Amino acid sequence: MAPPTPASSSTLPPGPSYPAWWQLVRFAGDPLVLLDECHRRYGDKFTLRIAGNGRFVMLSNPQVVREVFQGDPDVLHSGEANSLFTATVGRHSVLVLDGAPHMRQRRVLVPPLKGERMRLFFDAMRLETLETVRAWPIGTPFPTLPSMRRVTLRVILRSGLGLATGPELDRFERKMETFLSNGRQRYALVLMTIVPIERLTGSRWVPLFRQLRDLDDDLFAFIAARRKGQHTVAGPNVLDDLLGAQHEDGTPLGDREVRDALITILIAGHETTALALSWALADIAQHPEVVNRLGEELAQVTGGGPPSAEHLPALEYLDGAIRESLRLHPVAPFVVRKTMQPFSVDDREYPAGVVLCPCSYLVHQREELYPAPGRFRPERFLERKFGPHEWFPFGGGNRICLGMPFALYEMKVLIATLLSQVRPTRPAGACSHARRYGIVLGPDDGGRIIVQPLRSHD
Numbered sequence: 001m002a003p004p005t006p007a008s009s010s011t012l013p014p015g016p017s018y019p020a021w022w023q024l025v026r027f028a029g030d031p032l033v034l035l036d037e038c039h040r041r042y043g044d045k046f047t048l049r050i051a052g053n054g055r056f057v058m059l060s061n062p063q064v065v066r067e068v069f070q071g072d073p074d075v076l077h078s079g080e081a082n083s084l085f086t087a088t089v090g091r092h093s094v095l096v097l098d099g100a101p102h103m104r105q106r107r108v109l110v111p112p113l114k115g116e117r118m119r120l121f122f123d124a125m126r127l128e129t130l131e132t133v134r135a136w137p138i139g140t141p142f143p144t145l146p147s148m149r150r151v152t153l154r155v156i157l158r159s160g161l162g163l164a165t166g167p168e169l170d171r172f173e174r175k176m177e178t179f180l181s182n183g184r185q186r187y188a189l190v191l192m193t194i195v196p197i198e199r200l201t202g203s204r205w206v207p208l209f210r211q212l213r214d215l216d217d218d219l220f221a222f223i224a225a226r227r228k229g230q231h232t233v234a235g236p237n238v239l240d241d242l243l244g245a246q247h248e249d250g251t252p253l254g255d256r257e258v259r260d261a262l263i264t265i266l267i268a269g270h271e272t273t274a275l276a277l278s279w280a281l282a283d284i285a286q287h288p289e290v291v292n293r294l295g296e297e298l299a300q301v302t303g304g305g306p307p308s309a310e311h312l313p314a315l316e317y318l319d320g321a322i323r324e325s326l327r328l329h330p331v332a333p334f335v336v337r338k339t340m341q342p343f344s345v346d347d348r349e350y351p352a353g354v355v356l357c358p359c360s361y362l363v364h365q366r367e368e369l370y371p372a373p374g375r376f377r378p379e380r381f382l383e384r385k386f387g388p389h390e391w392f393p394f395g396g397g398n399r400i401c402l403g404m405p406f407a408l409y410e411m412k413v414l415i416a417t418l419l420s421q422v423r424p425t426r427p428a429g430a431c432s433h434a435r436r437y438g439i440v441l442g443p444d445d446g447g448r449i450i451v452q453p454l455r456s457h458d
């Protein structure tokens with residue numbers, strides 16, 4: 001396909017007129033303040049000009065979002081807009097592909113991350129959570145984010161690679177954590193814009209790529225050993241699914257494809273879920289009436305015992321609390337679709353080369369959908385159902401997050417297990433604001449809570 005021609009600014013919705021570099025700094029530093037400010041001033045569609053990144057049209061009318069999600073994937077490319085990540089996730093990653101190659105990689109990754117298959121990861125999730133909660137201080141405020149990172153990383157490593165607890169899991173955990181910590185700086189986006197990442201790819205002078213190469217060496221050795229059946233597998237895992245999968249023409253996945261798929265789920269599935277969990281725990285702890293109701297629901301469903309996989313579907317109020325926290329605090333406040341050809345929506349033709357951004361953060365604040373939108377009210381999700389263009393913390397359409405069932409399940413297992421052990425509250429005066437951790441958002445105080453023990457079942 002021919003490269004998109006640059007968009008003519010006169011055809012785009014209005015937006016801030018100050019310099020693009022300052023829009024980049026604000027967008028990187030405090031994106032929600034910028035989004036709120038522009039929404040107040042310009043309404044449901046506005047254009048940000050982000051230096052080095054292009055024109056981003058933020059869309060917050062649910063009907064328009066629906067049309068974008070249903071738009072032709074050959075016209076609206078997400079992989080193209082995500083190309084920044086190719087240096088780390090690789091060129092076969094579902095994140096950076098479009099069209100038929102994208103659908104091919106998606107088909108391979110969907111089965112292991114949903115339905116019955118995913119429920120086999122319950123034990124790993126529960127045991128890692130119990131291990132973590134045992135180490136929490138009693139009666140003293142602490143941020144949950146570091147421990148949520150640890151649990152979600154270990155869970156995704158166990159589910160992804162089929163590792164048992166032990167030195168090998170610990171080694172992968174250390175290497176992943178070292179590698180990922182590079183990308184968590186608040187102004188990572190500014191750095192990536194000033195120093196184009198593709199120019200540095202593979203450089204051993206850049207810690208990120210040195211660590212990635214080290215991790216890759218281990219991953220390729222691991223894949224080779226698994227192909228030869230030289231490795232003991234601790235449980236069901238995504239790697240075995242990938243090694244057993246075939247493309248439609250019957251060819252198996254090559255080592256590079258397997259590596260790119262694995263690194264994608266390890267990266268995409270870990271920090272996002274950890275941040276969402278620390279928001280959810282902070283939101284729950286902030287509301288004693290919610291903690292009480294969750295406690296009552298747990299006791300009623302489990303009969304006072306530890307929650308098991310069979311109990312989870314009946315924990316409906318907990319499900320509402322998780323969805324409500326993701327509504328208030330989407331870790332990715334918008335998603336990206338780059339127009340490859342002119343695209344018409346909302347009585348306007350957008351030229352090629354513009355990034356259309358369905359903005360969950362702004363849609364989730366709409367009074368007509370969510371009365372008193374600033375309030376944390378899990379009941380909303382019991383009172384009515386929201387459409388995929390009204391609640392979309394996981395994006396939508398043909399690019400909807402592949403890990404959504406996995407993440408919602410994991411959040412439920414972790415929070416139910418935690419609440420069966422401790423009662424959380426918030427420290428007096430605690431108030432978390434969103435801040436950037438790399439490209440995603442999380443609580444600036446790491447989601448500080450205080451816990452008191454309930455009883456131990458294990």
Ligand code: HEM
Nearest residue numbers: 095268269272273276332335394395396399401402403407
């Ligand atoms: C609370 C946790 C998570 C949140 C909030 C989240 C959010 C998102 C969002 C907003 C997108 C972009 C969707 C779009 O463009 O429409 C996405 C894509 C993706 N996510 Fe997640 N995610 C989470 C957890 C996970 C997990 C656990 C995995 C894997 C195990 C995962 C794997 C992916 C992949 C592979 C994609 C790319 C899909 C594609 O381009 O076709 N995510 N996620």
